[in-house]
Amino acid sequence: MPDDVSAARARQRTGTGIGLLLVLVLGAALLIALPEDESPDDDAACRARTVRSWQPDDGLTAEFARYGDDAARTDDWTGGDGTHSVRLPDGRVLWLFSDTYLGRVYGPPNPHGESYAWRDTTAPLVRNSAVLMRDGRLETTLPAPLFADPAPNQWRWPVAARVEPRSPGSSEQVVRVLLWVRTAGQAPWIYGVPTATEVATLSLPDLRLESVVKVLDQQLVPDPSRRVLFGTTLVEEDGWTYVFGGDDGRAASRPASHAYVARVPEGRLGDPAAWRYWTGSAWAAGAAPGRCSGTSSAGAWAARSRSSGTAGRTCCSRWPRARRA
Numbered sequence: 009m010p011d012d013v014s015a016a017r018a019r020q021r022t023g024t025g026i027g028l029l030l031v032l033v034l035g036a037a038l039l040i041a042l043p044e045d046e047s048p049d050d051d052a053a054c055r056a057r058t059v060r061s062w063q064p065d066d067g068l069t070a071e072f073a074r075y076g077d078d079a080a081r082t083d084d085w086t087g088g089d090g091t092h093s094v095r096l097p098d099g100r101v102l103w104l105f106s107d108t109y110l111g112r113v114y115g116p117p118n119p120h121g122e123s124y125a126w127r128d129t130t131a132p133l134v135r136n137s138a139v140l141m142r143d144g145r146l147e148t149t150l151p152a153p154l155f156a157d158p159a160p161n162q163w164r165w166p167v168a169a170r171v172e173p174r175s176p177g178s179s180e181q182v183v184r185v186l187l188w189v190r191t192a193g194q195a196p197w198i199y200g201v202p203t204a205t206e207v208a209t210l211s212l213p214d215l216r217l218e219s220v221v222k223v224l225d226q227q228l229v230p231d232p233s234r235r236v237l238f239g240t241t242l243v244e245e246d247g248w249t250y251v252f253g254g255d256d257g258r259a260a261s262r263p264a265s266h267a268y269v270a271r272v273p274e275g276r277l278g279d280p281a282a283w284r285y286w287t288g289s290a291w292a293a294g295a296a297p298g299r300c301s302g303t304s305s306a307g308a309w310a311a312r313s314r315s316s317g318t319a320g321r322t323c324c325s326r327w328p329r330a331r332r333a
Contacts, residue, residue, distance in 0.1 A: 020154035046177040069142065070261055075146035077125060084149035085139050086113045094169040097181055101141040104185065108137035110152060135163035150215060155208060161192040162203060167239035170249065183210040184277040186239025186251065202226055202235040202256055207278045223280040233257050236268050236297050247274050257302045268297040
């Protein structure tokens with residue numbers, strides 16, 4: 009948490025706030041699509057669209073509130089931010105969170121007489137967590153933090169995740185989770201200095217953490233606002249995983265952050281040698297990522313595949329799809 013004010017507010021929130029956050033993020037997102045009948049080289053294809061309307065998912069909101077406020081256990085999830093999710097082959101949903109409160113939530117009123125559920129100051133705060141949902145019901149918090157801190161004053165935030173073959177052509181599947189490594193820093197880096205992108209591998213069906221591999225180290229980039237972290241979102245298409253990312257330009261008071269993209273053959277997200285970065289003119293291994301022509305206004309957005317129709321925002325640029333490479 010960046011400061012005591014944010015922490016105090018977070019202690020008053022329950023799972024209800026998380027559920028509402030999910031729909032608010034979706035409702036505020038911009039959508040940039042590449043229509044099937046238009047060339048990606050045509051700037052007219054990059055027309056921004058706004059979401060016209062949205063509505064809360066009352067069932068999901070209520071379920072997070074139920075689970076977060078349940079006092080039966082004192083070591084499970086009661087609230088978190090940086091929400092991502094991935095559906096597992098057996099139908100379960102793995103919810104991934106960044107900063108997470110564990111412990112007990114007390115019913116209102118809080119010690120100040122306000123009508124909020126609340127946590128006391130001893131509530132544990134961890135840097136990441138994961139919660140399993142089955143048939144719409146949250147069941148279990150995996151041991152938290154799921155991804156241990158890599159070094160003193162550093163932490164890992166999980167971002168996009170997918171299920172893919174353990175290796176190309178393998179019938180065994182695993183979960184691959186993109187991780188952002190950040191290092192404690194001074195203002196304006198109240199959310200940490202961007203440090204590296206990693207990929208974690210979880211076994212199926214037991215979700216045991218098998219490995220964490222660094223795929224892009226940014227510590228040698230002298231200007232932290234130019235460091236690129238990947239995993240904001242990803243898209244699966246034609247045997248490739250397209251992984252989107254961005255820099256932290258807004259932390260340095262630039263009008264917007266910039267968007268970037270890499271691609272990896274299916275089954276090789278955890279192999280740093282398999283990553284290819286779009287340089288602005290070609291896909292290249294081990295290269296400094298080049299900006300897409302679009303910009304990212306925040307650290308959280310989504311992409312839209314022509315085949316999947318996932319809502320959100322994508323980097324619109326002159327980079328070729330696999331079928332055009």
